[in-house]
Amino acid sequence: MRRLVFNRWIKRLLVELADTSSFNLRKFAAAAQKDIPRIAEPLLLYAYDTQITEKLLDLIWDKELLASYKTALQALGKKNLSEIALGSHYVPGLSREYIKILNSYRVAYQRPETVRESKKMRWERSRTLQLEKGVSAAEIYHALKLNPGNTNAYLKHGSLDKVSLETATAIMKFLYAY
Amino acid sequence: MTDFQKDGILQRLMQLDDDALALFGLSQRFEITIVGGSALIITRLTPDTRFTTDIDVLKASQELEQLLERYDMNMSVSTFLYQYPHNWEKRRRPIPFDGQVIDVYTLSNEDLVITKLLAWRRVDKHDLTNMLATDCIDFDKLKSIIDDVTELRINLEDEEWNAFFSRYLAFEQGELT
Numbered sequence: 001m002r003r004l005v006f007n008r009w010i011k012r013l014l015v016e017l018a019d020t021s022s023f024n025l026r027k028f029a030a031a032a033q034k035d036i037p038r039i040a041e042p043l044l045l046y047a048y049d050t051q052i053t054e055k056l057l058d059l060i061w062d063k064e065l066l067a068s069y070k071t072a073l074q075a076l077g078k079k080n081l082s083e084i085a086l087g088s089h090y091v092p093g094l095s096r097e098y099i100k101i102l103n104s105y106r107v108a109y110q111r112p113e114t115v116r117e118s119k120k121m122r123w124e125r126s127r128t129l130q131l132e133k134g135v136s137a138a139e140i141y142h143a144l145k146l147n148p149g150n151t152n153a154y155l156k157h158g159s160l161d162k163v164s165l166e167t168a169t170a171i172m173k174f175l176y177a178y
Numbered sequence: 179m180t181d182f183q184k185d186g187i188l189q190r191l192m193q194l195d196d197d198a199l200a201l202f203g204l205s206q207r208f209e210i211t212i213v214g215g216s217a218l219i220i221t222r223l224t225p226d227t228r229f230t231t232d233i234d235v236l237k238a239s240q241e242l243e244q245l246l247e248r249y250d251m252n253m254s255v256s257t258f259l260y261q262y263p264h265n266w267e268k269r270r271r272p273i274p275f276d277g278q279v280i281d282v283y284t285l286s287n288e289d290l291v292i293t294k295l296l297a298w299r300r301v302d303k304h305d306l307t308n309m310l311a312t313d314c315i316d317f318d319k320l321k322s323i324i325d326d327v328t329e330l331r332i333n334l335e336d337e338e339w340n341a342f343f344s345r346y347l348a349f350e351q352g353e354l355t
Contacts, residue, residue, distance in 0.1 A: 016182060017229050037300040038215070038229065064300065096254065097299070104231035107250040114248045118193065121200035169196050173278075176204065 004109045006082045007049045010101070013042050025052065029059035041097045044069050049081050072098055085109070119160045122168040129175035130155065144170055182229035187216045188275065190233065190249040195277040197245050208239035208280045211270055213255055213293060215305070217284040220273050224308045237267075242280070261296050261338075263289055263329040288320040292330065295345045303354050310352055317350065 011023055017039050018031055025047075032040040047056040053073060060066045075093035084091060085102035086109060107114075129135075141151040146167060153159040154168070163171070191210075198208055212220075215230030233251040236259065246252060263269075269286040285293065291309060294302040309315060323329050324346060331339055348354055 013182070013231070035304075037304045040300070042231075097301075100232050100252075103252070104250050107247070117248075118197055118200070121197055125200040125203070165193075172196075172200060176199070176278075 033062040122172045195280045210238040211283040
């Protein structure tokens with residue numbers, strides 16, 4: 001399974017937050033100091049991870065932001081951002097705004113596991129409801145127009161990879177409403 | 179749709195609702211009160227270009243707490259609850275959300291303003307400027323909360339109160355810097 005790489009994730013985040021189609025350090029630095037202040041923290045983290053912090057600092061004229069950046073850089077030292085994020089490591093002196101970005105990366109990175117756990121919850125509930133209400137798998141896959149083989153594998157054997165999260169949710173809700 | 183704007187926030191709340199439905203069934207309802215950027219986005223107190231990565235949860239039913247982190251929701255903001263206006267819960271309002279088992283709330287606009295005046299980060303000043311522009315604040319109501327010693331003054335040390343009150347006066351005049 002291909003895993004989410006930090007600098008690619010945060011670059012995508014920056015492009016979305018700036019509502020543009022491509023990354024531009026100069027434009028993003030200006031935006032951080034004018035109309036999109038919330039881009040400031042992810043921008044520094046991207047610059048840190050890709051070793052372009054000096055270039056970024058040269059573009060900062062806002063003294064408050066510059067001071068904040070220097071404090072964050074001091075706190076980070078030479079630490080690896082992915083390791084901090086995925087290990088939920090405490091970094092003394094790193095403000096909550098940066099920690100939130102790192103937490104968001106960890107949540108995004110763990111998304112495959114989260115989805116799997118969510119499917120499992122839905123499967124367990126669905127099995128309980130299916131047995132309580134005496135609903136056959138055929139009724140379910142006909143009503144929801146699902147693939148019979150995959151639906152059977154999911155319901156009978158808990159094969160979580162056979163259905164999407166949306167389908168697992170739809171099956172559960174169908175059984176609740178039955 | 180992006181993960182970080184209104185549709186993305188609502189999708190996360192919906193997945194949380196579906197998880198709660200799976201775990202706990204239909205026998206009880208749960209509550210969650212959100213604040214911060216996600217509250218502003220959902221209630222359209224900010225331009226459509228506003229985004230947030232995480233969802234700040236001020237209060238949630240205990241059963242939901244184990245699930246929050248999965249959807250980048252966290253309760254770290256609740257450590258500041260001691261500063262918040264005393265009766266925020268009486269003034270909170272529901273967010274339109276078609277949950278099976280979860281009811282979602284946020285603070286009143288005036289209480290949201292107060293939280294931003296208390297936090298006073300760059301992003302909070304920016305949000306307050308946008309909130310002024312949307313003309314959504316009842317300044318009489320805001321004043322009555324602030325004037326009521328038992329709501330806010332009582333929670334703050336003198337220095338905190340003086341700083342807050344200066345910011346409030348500047349906000350009232352539309353002079354945020």
